Amino acid sequence: MARRSDHSREEIKELALNATEQIVAEAGFQSLSARKVASAIGYTVGTIYLVFKNLDDLIMQVNARTLEALYRDVLSHQKSNQHKKNLVRFGHAYFEYAKANPHLWSLIFEHHVAAGGDLTPDLGERISTLFTLMETEIKALNPNKKKEQIHTASLALWSGVHGITILAISEKLFMAENTTPPEMIDELINNFLTGYLKN
Secondary structure, eight states, X not given: OOOGGGSOHXXXXXXXXXXXXXXXXXXXXGGOOHHHHHHHHTOXXXXXXXXXXXXXXXXXXXXXXXXXXXXHHHHTTOOTTOHHHHHXXXXXXXXXXXXHSHHHHHHHHHOOOOTTOOOOHHHHHHHHHHHHHHHHHHHHHOTTSOHHHHHHHHHHHHHHHXXXXXXXXXXXXXXXXXXXXXXXXXHHHHHHHHHHHHO
């Protein structure tokens, strides 16, 4: 077993985050424990809690990294001045990321912070950044809409895409034998934007 002096605090943090991602990616959220993370990196559970406040803190920092990776993936598909298409691309990229990383993606929604706990600053910032990307595209389609309308539209649109994604990932799209999730996302976003821009 490694001695505490073998790695700096930041190195232990990185080792623990990487190990957590690997455990979750391979076996899902329910398989995760501080003991497993500690064992994977050759340190004690006590060392994990010297670096992270608690297991919630560790998980939220992993979720922040997942959202950062998702944001970079979504951003790579965006094109200048193609706002409607960008929202469709956002939906497709969101689904494809979840499909490729189902357990890490699910961890964002399966994990609930213990009573009295707060989101880590990094996680809150990553969530805000992802939504800002959507809101920017929606605002560009109709700059005259109020800020509250744009925010509500972003939440509604994301909720729809997320619903399709979670049903597809969990194999619960029972009545969609002849329709793929990307086709459903296309239909959802295009019809939503048609109605939104008319009002």
